Amino acid sequence: MNRFFSIILFAGSPRFEHDRRVISAFLKKSGLAPTGGVVFVLDGPPRMESALDILEKEILSDLVLFAPGADSEELAVRLAVRKGGTSMTDVLSVSAEPAQESCDEQDNTGAVLVDRAIYNGHLTGTFTLENGPFFLALDRSLPEAGSGTTAHTFGLMPQKTMEYLPSEEDPLHGSDRQVLPPPEDTGLADASFILAGGRGIGSPAGAKRFLELADKLGAAAGGTRPAVMNGWLPLDRLIGVSGSLVHPQVCLVCGASGSAAFMAGIAQSRTIIAVNTDEKAPLAKQADAFVCGDWAAVLEELAGLL
C-alpha cells in the first residue's frame, strides 16, 4: 500500500518496545514502506488534552497508526473528529481499497479497507473507510516483529519527540490527582502454566479453593469475565480481550463455557485443556483436550501428581 503515514508512541509506556515491535510487524504485513513514515513520540508526564492539542497541530499525513491500548484509542477517535477524518479501533489489518490500488500512484489519499473483530469476537468484519485522514488504533492481539526487524524498520523513519505541555485551557488541568499503588504481579504475562477459572467456580468459596489448587499446582491463576465481575477473582486476573492476553505452554480452563472474548485471551496458548460439567460448552471443541467432569476433583488429583 502506497501511503504517507504517521506512528504515535508514548515514551513513558512500559510497553514502548512491545509497541514498536507490533507496529513494525503491522507495517510489513500491510505493505507500508517505512520510508513513507514518520514517528511521533510523546514524552513526559502524560495529559490527554495536551496530547490531542500537539497531535492536532503536528499530524499532516493521511494515515495515522496508534499502538494498541485505551489511550491510543481515545486519541485516535478524538483526533479524527478534530481533523474531520475517520477512526477505527482494534484494527487487525489495513489495505488500500482495490479500486484505489489501480489509480495513480501519486494519489494516496483514497479509501482504505480495515479488518477488526465484531460481535464480541465471534466474527471479523471488513470495513471501507472513505473519509481521510484515517486514525487507526491497532489491536492488542497483533504479533510482534523480531528486535532486528524492528530496529531496521524504525531506523528508516524520522522520529520527532514532543513533550506534553500543561495548558490552563485543559479542563482537567489542576485536578487533584493521586496515583494508586499498582496491583501485585499476577505472573500471568510470563507463566508457562495457567489455571483459568470461569463461572463454574461458582462462589467466593469456590474461588478460594481454585486459588489454593493453582498454588499447589504451581500455576498462575486467572479468570473469565463472569468470575471476575462476580467479584470471585480480582480484576488483575481477568483473561480476555479486556484483560490479559496470555501465551502459556498449558492453559487449564475450569468451569468456563468458552466465550469468544475469553478465547481471544488464551488463543496463543500452546495447549488448552478444558474441564467442564457441560459437554456441549463451546470450549469442548476449542480446547486440545476436554474433560467432562468436576474441575475441583480433577485438580485435586493433579496436585498429587505434580
Place this chain on the structure above:
Amino acid sequence: MIKILNCFKTTPDFDAVPEADWASGAATGVFDFSYIKQEIDPYSESGLELVLRARDAFLKESPAGSTADIHLTALTFGPEVSEKALRTLAALGYDDCVRIDGIPDPFQAEQTAAAIAAYCAKTGPYDLIVLGGQSPDGGNKKTPYLLAEYLHMPLLKQVSGFSFPQPGRLTVCHTTFGQAVAETVDLPLVLAIGDVPGALLRVPTLRQRKEASGREISVITPEKLLAEEAGSAPSSRIEMNGMAPVDNARQGKRIEGKDAAQTAKILYETYLRELTEVRR
C-alpha cells in the same frame, strides 16, 4: 441540583448464539437474534450501578439533601425490547427513562453519539454523562470519546468508581496512561466505564417495581431529535463490506478416565509431565 445522564445499550447475549448461526449470518449478512435473551451490555450495567451507588452515598452524606438534589436520566437507543431494562431502572430510582426509538447500526458509533448529543442539547446541560466503554455488538470503543468531542466536555475513561466529595466536583478512580489514579475534578464530565468487578446492577424489590409500574417511558425518534437540535453531522463514512467467522477450533480430544484420579493421570502423562520436567 446534579443532573446525571446515564446512557446504556441492550444487546443479545452473543455467546449464546450457535456457531452455525454465525457462519450462516456471516455468509448472508442477515442475522436473526430475536430468540436470544437481551441483556444490558456489561460496561453499561456497571455504569448504571455505579451511578446508583454514587447517588446513595451523596444522599447519605448530605443530611439536608433529598432526592430532589440529584436527578438521574437513563437513556437508551434501541428497539422496544429495551424498555424492559428501562422499567427496571425506573423501579431503581432513575427519574427519567428515555428510549430513542430505532435499531442503531452497531458499526456507526458516530450516529449514536450524534443522537445522544442532540438529546443533551434538547434536555441538558448535564453535570455528568456516564456511558459504557464499549458494547459487544460493534465493539467500536468510540461513543464516549465522540460524545465528549461533540459536546466539548472533558472525559475520563476506564473508570472503576466515582463519588461526589462536594457539590460541583467528582472524585473518579480510573486508569490513564497505564496508571490507576484517583482524581478529583470539576464537573461537567463524561465518564467511560471500564471493568468494574462486583458492580452488577442491583435487582429492584417487588415493592419498588409496583411503585414504578405506572411510570411512563419517554420515546423519541432520532430523526426528530436531530431535526430539532441540528445535531453534529458526523464526517466519517464507514461501510461494512463483509464478515467472516473467527475459527477457534482445536482438536477437542475427549479425556475419559474411569474416575477423577485416572483422568488426572492421563492429563498429566499426555500434557503436563513435559512441562513440569522443564520447570524442574
